[in-house]
Amino acid sequence: MPELGKYAGAVLSSWAVSVGLLVFLVVVTWIGARRSRAALDAAEARRRERQ
Amino acid sequence: MIALLVRDLRLTFRAGGGFGLGLAFFLIVTVLVPFGVGPQSDLLARIAPGILWVGALLACLLSLDRIFQLDFEDGSLDLLATAPLPLEGVVTMKALAHWVTTGLPLTLAAPLFGGLMSLPQAGYFWVFVTLLIGTPALSMIGTFGAALTVGLKRGGLLLSLLVLPLYIPTLLFGAETARRGIMGMDYAQTLAILAGVSAGSIAILPFAAAAAIRINLR
Amino acid sequence: MEDTRVRQHDDRWNWFWAWANPVKFMSWTGKVLPWLMAMTLVTLIPGLVWGFFFTPEAQGFGSSVKIIYVHVPSATMAIQAWGMMVVASLIWLIRRHHVGALAAKGAALIGLTMTAVALITGAIWGQPMWGTYWAWDPRLTAFLILFLFYIGYMALWAAIDDPDTAADLTSVLAIVGSVFAVLSRYAVNFWNQGLHQGATLSLDKEENIADVFWLPLVLSLVGFGLLCLVLVLVRTRTEVRMRRLRAIEMRERMRDA
Numbered sequence: 163m164p165e166l167g168k169y170a171g172a173v174l175s176s177w178a179v180s181v182g183l184l185v186f187l188v189v190v191t192w193i194g195a196r197r198s199r200a201a202l203d204a205a206e207a208r209r210r211e212r213q
Numbered sequence: 214m215i216a217l218l219v220r221d222l223r224l225t226f227r228a229g230g231g232f233g234l235g236l237a238f239f240l241i242v243t244v245l246v247p248f249g250v251g252p253q254s255d256l257l258a259r260i261a262p263g264i265l266w267v268g269a270l271l272a273c274l275l276s277l278d279r280i281f282q283l284d285f286e287d288g289s290l291d292l293l294a295t296a297p298l299p300l301e302g303v304v305t306m307k308a309l310a311h312w313v314t315t316g317l318p319l320t321l322a323a324p325l326f327g328g329l330m331s332l333p334q335a336g337y338f339w340v341f342v343t344l345l346i347g348t349p350a351l352s353m354i355g356t357f358g359a360a361l362t363v364g365l366k367r368g369g370l371l372l373s374l375l376v377l378p379l380y381i382p383t384l385l386f387g388a389e390t391a392r393r394g395i396m397g398m399d400y401a402q403t404l405a406i407l408a409g410v411s412a413g414s415i416a417i418l419p420f421a422a423a424a425a426i427r428i429n430l431r
Numbered sequence: 432m433e434d435t436r437v438r439q440h441d442d443r444w445n446w447f448w449a450w451a452n453p454v455k456f457m458s459w460t461g462k463v464l465p466w467l468m469a470m471t472l473v474t475l476i477p478g479l480v481w482g483f484f485f486t487p488e489a490q491g492f493g494s495s496v497k498i499i500y501v502h503v504p505s506a507t508m509a510i511q512a513w514g515m516m517v518v519a520s521l522i523w524l525i526r527r528h529h530v531g532a533l534a535a536k537g538a539a540l541i542g543l544t545m546t547a548v549a550l551i552t553g554a555i556w557g558q559p560m561w562g563t564y565w566a567w568d569p570r571l572t573a574f575l576i577l578f579l580f581y582i583g584y585m586a587l588w589a590a591i592d593d594p595d596t597a598a599d600l601t602s603v604l605a606i607v608g609s610v611f612a613v614l615s616r617y618a619v620n621f622w623n624q625g626l627h628q629g630a631t632l633s634l635d636k637e638e639n640i641a642d643v644f645w646l647p648l649v650l651s652l653v654g655f656g657l658l659c660l661v662l663v664l665v666r667t668r669t670e671v672r673m674r675r676l677r678a679i680e681m682r683e684r685m686r687d688a
Contacts, residue, residue: 167488169495172559176552177483180501183551187544187662195665198672205679212686357607361587361600371590375604378579382614385622403621410614421607428599 214298214306221310224283235272235315236322242268243326254331261330262391265340268326269319270351270380276315277355278372280307281363281426290363294430300423305415308349308356308422316348339394343407347387350411353418354379360422364429383410451528453671460664467661475654481647489644498556500648504655506549509577512542512659516584517609520602529674530667532598535605536588537666541659543581550574569619576615580608594674 166173246264247257284290293303323344324337332340358376362368386407393400449455482500489496516538522531553571554564565571587604591597 166494166497169493169559172495172555173497176498176555177501179551179555180505180548183544183548184658187541188658190540191662191665191669195669198669198676202672202676202679205676205683208683209679361604362590364596365590368590371586374586375583378576378583378615379608379611381576382611382618385615385618389622406618406621417610418607421603425600425603428596428603431596 214302217293217298217303218306218310221307222313225279225310225314235276236318238275239268239272239319239322240326242271243329247330258331258333258336261327261332262336262340262343262395263388264330265323265327265332266344266347266384266388266391269323269344269348270384272319273315273348273351273355274373274376276311277359277376278362278369280311280356280359282359282368285363285429290426291430294426300426301419304356304360304419304422304426308353308415308419311356312349312352316344316352320344320348333395335397336391336395339391339400343387343391343394343404346404346408346411347383350383350414351380353411353414354383357418357422357425360425360429363426383407383414386410448526448528451522451526451530453530453675456530457668457671460668464661464664467657467664471654471657471661474650475658478647478649478651478654482651486644486647492560495556495559496644498552499644500651502549502552502556503648504652505545505552506574507652508655508659509542509545509549509574511656512538512545512663513577513580513605513609513612515663516542516605520605523598524602524606529598530671532602533670533674534663534667535602536598537670538663539581539585539588540666541662543578543585545659546574546578546581550578567619569616569622572619573616576619577612580612584608594677 243264246260246268250256250260281290284293294300296303320341324332324341327337327340355376358372358379361375362372365371386403390400390403390407393403450459479500483497486497486500488494516535519531519535519538522528523535550571553574557566557571558564584601584604587601588597591600
């Protein structure tokens with residue numbers, strides 16, 4: 163842990179906010195991608211069954 | 214085109230509500246601000262041009278969703294789109310009608326309401342001039358926003374969300390020019406840019422608005 | 432109609448536009464993505480770790496200089512994302528490639544998040560440096576306006592049911608919006624000068640910055656860029672899949688009816 167001095171609060175909180183928001187964005191994107199892939203696979207399977 | 218303008222104007226006047234409503238709203242906003250910030254006349258005098266501009270802008274916003282909505286609902290917008298008149302011309306006339314019924318009355322009323330805000334003497338002229346130059350841009354940008362949201366059922370709130378950010382440059386240059394004019398600073402530059410924003414909006418946005426209407430009618 | 436088709440067939444650039452064919456897009460992005468993700472990890476994480484742990488204190492800034500490693504890259508990406516949206520919108524409007532519209536849609540949330548990060552870190556940094564969380568400094572104001580534009584753009588996407596209409600209208604909005612966004616950027620310069628003359632709050636960070644700070648900043652800038660690229664591609668792939676899913680469901684419903 164580096165010595166942050168009197169700016170510790172500012173540095174830590176801004177890093178926390180940034181990393182938090184980025185992780186949130188990545189997770190949202192990832193979940194969306196997985197969900198869409200699952201739904202599409204299911205739909206494709208249904209379609210193949212019909213044929 | 215003239216016939217269309219006359220028709221739109223007659224419809225707005227006959228419907229009553231739209232014409233007076235914007236002015237009444239503007240009056241109420243101007244009356245409410247002193248209640249909010251206190252009656253000190255030096256403070257009011259300083260913020261008067263800005264408040265008048267914001268009030269005019271909000272009043273302008275109020276009547277935007279009527280520009281195309283009625284015509285869209287009764288199908289006359291489809292007729293206008295297939296008419297020999299280019300849709301860009303139709304859109305421009307709609308914006309002009311909106312300006313005559315909203316922007317122009319607001320511009321004329323602003324100096325009167327300025328009295329309530331203890332506007333400095335020079336302010337009457339400057340608020341009038343900047344609004345006269347700026348409100349056409351407000352009407353044109355608003356028409357573009359209305360064209361984007363014409364097919365939506367609850368477009369009103371979305372319309373404000375889309376249009377208000379687009380109003381920022383006009384508001385900024387308008388109020389800034391008025392402020393500079395009142396304080397006796399150099400106003401030529403901002404005044405020229407304000408006029409440029411208006412002229413540019415009128416030159417370019419009819420095409421964007423017409424494109425949006427074509428997409429919505431598809 | 433026949434004419435355009437022939438002309439499109441003869442277009443010298445068809446090899447380029449073929450990359451935007453949805454099937455081909457899915458296949459090449461599927462191959463490229465793992466590599467891009469790996470590159471993101473090897474630039475972003477070292478860049479951020481270097482920036483956070485191994486940079487000295489700067490004169491006048493103290494340790495608060497470490498905020499630069501999240502603030503500047505996110506601000507850069509906030510603008511880049513808007514630029515990408517406009518280009519993708521133009522591709523959709525002119526060439527009618529669906530991937531263009533979907534990429535623009537995918538980039539919006541990324542841009543919004545980056546703008547939020549830049550604004551929040553800027554505010555937190557502003558408190559110790561300028562003594563206030565918020566000042567109507569031209570740059571700050573411009574970012575706030577950008578934030579509003581992103582919100583409006585996403586709201587319009589969400590409000591329209593028909594995907595093609597939504598893509599068309601948001602593209603028009605993105606193009607008109609960027610004209611007004613640039614205009615606002617220059618407008619706030621005038622406005623702030625008028626209020627407090629000569630009070631310069633903005634920091635010119637790129638100038639006079641020593642290598643100890645500059646190198647990790649470059650690394651995290653590259654990392655952020657790659658991260659955004661990966662996210663855009665993944666989000667676009669999601670949108671492409673959703674589109675195909677909708678088409679399949681529509682066909683099923685037609686057959687059932």
